[in-house]
Amino acid sequence: MNHTDTPTITLTTERLPGHPWIWSAQVRKPERHLPPGSVVRIVDAAGRFVGHGFWNGHARVALRVLSTDEAARIDADFIAARIARAVALRREVLKLDDAGNAWRVVNSEGDGLSGLVVDRYADTLVIEYFAAGMWRLREAIEAALREHFPGATLYAFAEQHVQKQESFDCHSGEAPAPVRVTEHGLTFHAAPGAGHKTGFFADQRDNRRRFAELARGRRVLDLCCNSGGFAIHAMAAGAREAIAVDADAGILDIARANAEANGVDVRFEAADLFDWLRAAIDRGERFDAIVLDPPKLTRDRRRVTQALKKYFAMNRTAVDALTPDGLLLTCSCTGLVGADDFLDTLRRVGLSAARDVQVLDLRGAGADHPVAANVPEGRYLKAAFCRVS
Template sequence: MNLPVLRLQAKADRRLRGGHLWIYSNEVDIAVTPLKGFQPGEQVVVESAVGKPLGIAYVNPNTLICARLVSRDLSLQLNKSLLVHRLNQALSLRQRAFSEPYYRLVFGEADGLSGLVVDRFGDYLVVQISTAGMELVKDEIVAALCQVLKPAGILFKNDGKMRAVEGLDEYVSEAWGSVPDEVILRENGVEFAAPVREGQKTGWFYDHRMNRARVQHYAKGLRVLDVFSYVGGWGVQAAAAGAESVTCIDVSQFAIDQINANARRNGVEDKVSAVKSDAFDALKAMVVEKQRFDMVILDPPAFIQRRKDVAKGEQAYQRANQLAMRLLEKDGLLVSASCSMHLQRERLLDVVRSCGRTLERHVTLLEQGGQGADHPIHAMISETDYLKSMIFRVLPAL
């Protein structure tokens, strides 16, 4: 099938030649190939300013990232055959990295499938599509997943913010078989129920798996505070690893119910207490009450959604970390995490440094972590490197 051409301006092919997959609207030669002439999701042959083919992409003329490269091989269009090939590649990595089938199977650009996320919960798959190009081949995605994994059920959880940007409707629906409201997963030896329909994103955040394992290493015998807890991924694992007590804080009653259920599931309900509260209100109240913990875990939602939010977002990280530090015992551990792509690792470290100076604490960085192998970082796309986790020891000033 012959595909229409998307022509780039002079020198606008540098990013693609450097390994990136995105094309911005201001890089297109609209005099030769007007963006308004393309339909959202349409596949095209991308050409340099001199007409040299660079690969196949799909287009959305209405977005800042107006095209995403699918393949540099002109014979490989985005169809079931290519999807099966890329899924097998992705599966091979996960099977080498993990002993059980609980992981992110597809992580967008890093797995060569920009706009697609697939989380695996044993026999069940939860799929998120965030681009018009992937939406057009959603039937092929389902067919490819069925061929590669033969799942009992596939759920489309297509309610993310990016869909509005792409001009797509939001919906949650079964695409194949039957998927229960909650599915079981095991992480670091602990069992959880993930609320795939009503929960955040796909129902679970696999990206912090390795960082939660490191918290287990330190947790035995400690009094732990888990802030922004969601369904208890950090706190319940700390309790299962032998923490003396765990207090989980989340603003959602739904999340509180999930925390309690996951604690019971692992026989640690006597150690885990779940408190429904705004995180900052709870932290401030605990400071006033002079409560103290041996470990405080901060894994907030992304305070910095866009570049223009950086200043305000950094202030939120500053407030949270300073309050957490004030709640620590004299020899305490602070676990500070961020999923904000626009907060650089060094800036999070600066935030904690600043808190230490303000409160006159001796702060040492014990460990740094990031996303696990099921969230691989595309070496040429810095935007895929988003997750930070740091474990600090906090002592009185020397």
């Protein structure tokens, strides 16, 4: 498409807001209807070029800026170049093929491809669409991915609320067969395309290894263990004992198979976190290392205060099961909860429990989840490594 053919969208402000998302209130409504996901040229209120991106008059995010280079064309070649750059970061710079075969290939704004996430699980690529514009370019996206992952199975999906907000229909078809993935020398079951039931979250890869290093010789408790990654890594690295708890009995079948596949002994128990912890504390059980990695607590800004209260309650109870100078790795994947608020919650936990909480390290997702400096909300995962005396 030539620039002369590209529709122009005008902002209500002079210059670009500095964030790749531009809300409908910041945009003058175009004179003619443009289909959701249309590629547009963006100018400011003074008529000066500021970027190229996707337009969607039906969505809360009316514009997604993809490039501020006036000579750029948002087409198959653009997509191919951005995907090639993303893959090169993972393979040539981060050397992720050495770490395993489960990693994020494209991380939306972090890779300059707003509205697109691609995850690799061995020879299966899961392509998640968050924007109608990316969905319209799906053939180019799939062709580019096949260049770098020849023979891979590609599975595309979009959550229902995203399809509704963005006005596109993604018919995913049958989810791919479960696969075995490798991570730092261990193997895990993954069910790509099963949403939060994938059984494997690559974003914690480096945190699992670091926790395992610190937990050598310790008695480990893995809370909200999902498929047992932290406990299994810890036992493989020399932990003395590991118990793992999750409310989902189904995922624990996968966790037990993971432990068996790696030749480690972990005791898995299906239970509510609070019920299990209180009973263990009443029995006098204590642990030298605890990991607490609950699922996302809210997507709603109005419920952030409630989420923080729950983080406080979970951590406050976990601390009572921790030996003096015990290791606590506590995580939050709720993007709306900022690092400062999460750390303040830990401060209040320490005060309430009359325990000193030393934050040794505050980490996030692995480097295959890069965050654009102008999209701080992309830094969703907080993983605080603490010593509690």
